[in-house]
Amino acid sequence: EAGVVQSPRYKIIEKKQPVAFWCNPISGHNTLYWYLQNLGQGPELLIRYENEEAVDDSQLPKDRFSAERLKGVDSTLKIQPAELGDSAVYLCASSSGTTHNEQFFGPGTRLTVL
Amino acid sequence: GNSVTQMEGPVTLSEEAFLTINCTYTATGYPSLFWYVQYPGEGLQLLLKATKADDKGSNKGFEATYRKETTSFHLEKGSVQVSDSAVYFCALSVSSGTYKYIFGTGTRLKVLA
Numbered sequence: 001e002a003g004v005v006q007s008p009r010y011k012i013i014e015k016k017q018p019v020a021f022w023c024n025p026i027s028g029h030n031t032l033y034w035y036l037q038n039l040g041q042g043p044e045l046l047i048r049y050e051n052e053e054a055v056d057d058s059q060l061p062k063d064r065f066s067a068e069r070l071k072g073v074d075s076t077l078k079i080q081p082a083e084l085g086d087s088a089v090y091l092c093a094s095s096s097g098t099t100h101n102e103q104f105f106g107p108g109t110r111l112t113v114l
Numbered sequence: 115g116n117s118v119t120q121m122e123g124p125v126t127l128s129e130e131a132f133l134t135i136n137c138t139y140t141a142t143g144y145p146s147l148f149w150y151v152q153y154p155g156e157g158l159q160l161l162l163k164a165t166k167a168d169d170k171g172s173n174k175g176f177e178a179t180y181r182k183e184t185t186s187f188h189l190e191k192g193s194v195q196v197s198d199s200a201v202y203f204c205a206l207s208v209s210s211g212t213y214k215y216i217f218g219t220g221t222r223l224k225v226l227a
Contacts, residue, residue, distance in 0.1 A: 003157075033215075040219065041220070042118075042205070042217030043158070043217050044217070056214070093157075093158075102148075102160050106157050107157045108157055
């Protein structure tokens with residue numbers, strides 16, 4: 001069974017440019033999470049989806065960040081415009097209704113904003 | 115609020131040494147507790163978990179016991195290997211209609227041959 005897929009793995013952009021990250025969760029997992037991981041820190045939740053509904057986006061900086069999961073499967077996280085402080089690893093994770101206690105993580109996208 | 119505190123790293127050990135990584139938590143209600151491991155260039159992987167007090171999670175020679183009285187979930191391994199070099203994250207999840215994870219800051223382990 002394929003794990004959580006994320007792309008791109010690495011992205012380097014100039015500040016003020018837009019950037020998008022894509023995530024495909026494990027097949028059948030209805031819950032999808034986007035996390036931000038700064039260097040030397042643990043992951044911090046940005047947004048959580050149950051199917052196509054964003055049920056927890058309280059930590060998402062909505063002035064520049066947006067996310068969507070239109071068909072309740074894969075998801076896109078966007079930053080527009082990017083700032084220097086957005087340089088971090090963006091992790092996607094998924095879980096199923098029967099294994100809410102275990103999240104499966106993708107390899108992450110490392111973003112560098114110059 | 116809910117929080118997780120881990121011992122700071124890096125932790126450097128020789129192969130076959132005993133490992134302890136301390137983790138304490140603060141939570142309302144009855145959290146589940148986890149250890150995740152992150153190898154270089156990879157995503158986090160669940161190492162072990164415990165869902166109630168006095169439960170012991172174990173996997174790949176690692177163990178951790180859910181201690182409610184000390185609000186701790188320390189990770190231990192009797193004999194580490196070079197391949198155990200990674201970053202270890204303690205985490206908790208609380209259910210209040212949703213399962214929200216809180217992660218510690220991670221502890222980097224380096225095992226020398």
